[in-house]
Amino acid sequence: MLRIGLTGGIGSGKSTVSALLVERGAVLVDADVLAREVVAPGTPGLAAVVEAFGEGVLTPGGELDRPALAAVVFADPAQRARLDGVVHPLVRARAAELVAQAPQDAVVVQDVPLLVETGQAGSYDLVVVVQASLPVRLERLVQRGMTEEDARARIAGQATDEQRAAVADVLLHNDGTREELAAQVEAFWAERVAGR
Template sequence: MSQGPAPSRNPPFTVGLTGGIGSGKSTVARLFETRGAGVIDADQVARQVVAPGTPGLKALVEAFGKCILDPQGRLDRAALRDLVFRNSQARHRLEGILHPMIWEAIDHQKSTTKAPYCLLVVPLLVESGMQHRVDRVLVVDCPEALQRQRAGARDGVSPQQIQAILEAQAPRGQRLEAADDILDNSGPPGELEPRVEALHRRYLEWAATTGDR
């Protein structure tokens, strides 16, 4: 785990926030946002680029057919997920269509932010090999048993579904190896806020001295 800031690639200074299911990414993102960080959620951006009437949805229909639409003409995410999970070529084709659109939208949001730095929430940042698009990789970490417990309580999903999600994500050790900063979220909620505060102050310092800022 490196100690200093990485060179800025695209202003503003950007921290990639990632972590496994149930690790607490959303909670951490909210804590950073209340401190003035510009939070961009890649999952929300992904939904925006395939909203009804968008070029993204049109491209998906052209690639996979109208079977991926619901009766209202919106993307049926479950149908698309079932389609690509059964077929690795279809999954790669999907990624080839969507990823450039998603990153273009993210870069646009970054370019218009007035925040001192951006926190980019990307659950599969390590899995997709996109660490080079951020200045720092921040991993929210907790033991796998706690991940399972939190995910089951929060989402009401079955243990089998949680296992499938865990298998689709990078192993905990791989995420930690890729991290520049690690935020331990294995304790009670009260322990998290001072850790976020310390990182926030560090990121403010680096943002002020890195890149065009």
């Protein structure tokens, strides 16, 4: 099994890279998907979040009210650390279960937005980092419906490009077109994965 950690800042194009790797046969374990799964209605994770932050983080239907929770945690590093302390161990445990279910010869790509921030770089055979310039990332995030102020705040709350580059085995640059990014992914796959 080849375990690849994939990361990059918000708006860098990480999801596009993960999709391109899946097209080539990789098994994807997406931390963002798992983070939603572990706090779904009826889960111990949601109960723990409510215990930590109160009923105000629930929608009237009993689901996690993500904007309400984000308003609490992104404004206060201590509250964010508290949330991370609840969610991150659950996500890691679920990811480990999924990796264990993959075939022995699989290429497993773990898409982990906070790979650097949570000190997980040493857990992978290869770390792939997707980078894009700040203006490009801001433009992408605004196109997704974020205000520029919110986009800047989210970017500022993550590791820097330099911190991510320091743990990268492979850097993919994504200021251009999808085709240019796909060519980089193809070269990476041919050089580092297919011939292993």
